[in-house]
Amino acid sequence: MDVLSDVLAAMRAGQPYAGRSTCRAPWGVRFPAGDAACCHIVMRGGCSLIPLEGEPVNLSVGDILFTGPQHAHTLADQPGSAAVDFRPDYNEGYSVAELNIPGPGAATEMLCVCYTFDLARPHPLLATLPPLIHLPARVGDNGPLRATIDMLGNELHQPRSGTDAILPALIDMLLMYVLRAWLDGSDHSPGWATALNDPTIAIALHRIHRQPEYPWTVAELATQAGVSRATFAKRFTTAVGQPPLTYLTWWRMTTAARMLHRSDATVQSIAERCGYGSEYAFAKAFKREYRVPPGQYRRLRSHSRTVPSHIQAER
Template identity: 30%
Template sequence: MTVSPGNLADRPPAAQPDDLLSDLLRSVRLTGERVVTLQQPSTFAVGFADVGSLHIIEEGELELRIDGDPDVKHIGRGDVVLLPRGDRHQLSSARGPASEQVRWLCGRFTIGDPQASHLLRSLPAAIVLGATGTPVPEGLEVARRMLLIEMQTPSQGSAVMIARILDLIFVQILRTWAAGKDPEPNWLAGAFDAEIGLSLSAIHRAPGRDWTVDDLAQVCNLSRSTFAARFAERVGKPPATYLAHVRLDTAADLLRNTSLSVNHVAARVGYTSEAAFSRAFKSRYSTPPARWRRDATTPGPAPGRATAEV
């Protein structure tokens, strides 16, 4: 008797219909670039700037300083640190501990879509697993060992393997942080809320729809007042504000990547008046849409960024 292969093993689970994190990370087009091992003597300071960074501490103790943040974070062996926004920061030898060598893995990420980087800019400057009491998930330890194998015994395809492992680590850290206790309000914390995540997915799937708070509350099967309060608590802004930001960011993508007229772009993202759309777009991007499109499609400096974060 011939048995279908589908009967020999469990079928893979179907993708979740409301996997907002995957949808948004695809729009960002995140790419792990490379990873190196940094080994320093007992006294040192190393600066990093303008690139998403990952640090996995292998040995020793360090101090992490982030530009604009007066607090110094103390990290050590086994800790994992992600700086998703690319904030300027410095790692230096810790004051006080006995002289010891420090070694850590350092990876970096690039964002293929500069305008989608607002999704990452709304995250914390640094996510630290291990030192803050948030345990490092087992999957990250497996990924770390895989990185070391590819770095120590490189072979054909190692560059791609390293890039994919870095992508995996990035997503795992975000998932762990968002599922932890009391994450900072933003879209990622909202995505991990069983009800609010449904409304975020609905908004991102159809930003041009004439959504009302009542409509979104019904998507979540919540009362209007409960939904509005929980949305603001999880996401950090009211539903209408979040919807407006998503619409304008979608419009920016359409302006850059399609030949649709400004009027058609406005209609696609839910505006009935081109004038109202232009005012809202200029308020968010500091440039009228037609000029923003010219700047975005002409070689040279990048056009204006969003002035308010999703």
């Protein structure tokens, strides 16, 4: 089990969407502080990112900008230009209609990809993501990421047979490569960048994600990681933000909720997969976390794209 891939799968809600834009100065586009993270790539020209707080960030050809959920921002040819609201049509699936803003000035072409995350039960990784991740273009830098951008741009520019199947994989690849670049360039301050780059913590996370049904103890996880119990508990809690067994329970319940929503597995089989010996014990733990029994949660989620507010997990 690849922990980062598993975490992203658990965080996502609904389908991502992507599109191309061609804007001629003067122009501006406002992105609201919703539950979506956005990735902007400048293909031609240049522009400025204007956050709600802080100084504008100038973007040039090849620059990549990732903005996390709940971070409103504006892209414009320059600060002060009039802006329109970004309102994608979710019914269009993975690709939205191209955004074109006419004007007398220079043109800027961009790719925009947005990922909707489930903020009712956010993974701790989201809390450690910076509001902005700016990856400037550098010759010869991060070839796989650049290749993914080229393929995504081609599919959006000239959709062909198979595009609907290809786009989801490319969109996921783009997000993964951006997060990899952030993780690799992190200053290793406490947080998930440390957790995934620290072999001691990464081994324990791998074990938890691979076998959530196993009756893990702190001592056994420490043995797997090759350090003392006290050292492991302290390092894990500092990096992940939760003690080992608290995170284990959190991940079990997250796995259970995902299986209830995305599979037809019985409640008993989900209970066993998540380390509970009886359906009763599992239902009690699940209701404590989500405030409704597993069966009711499944029925409510089947009729809603996001988790209704009254069944959001306790935080």
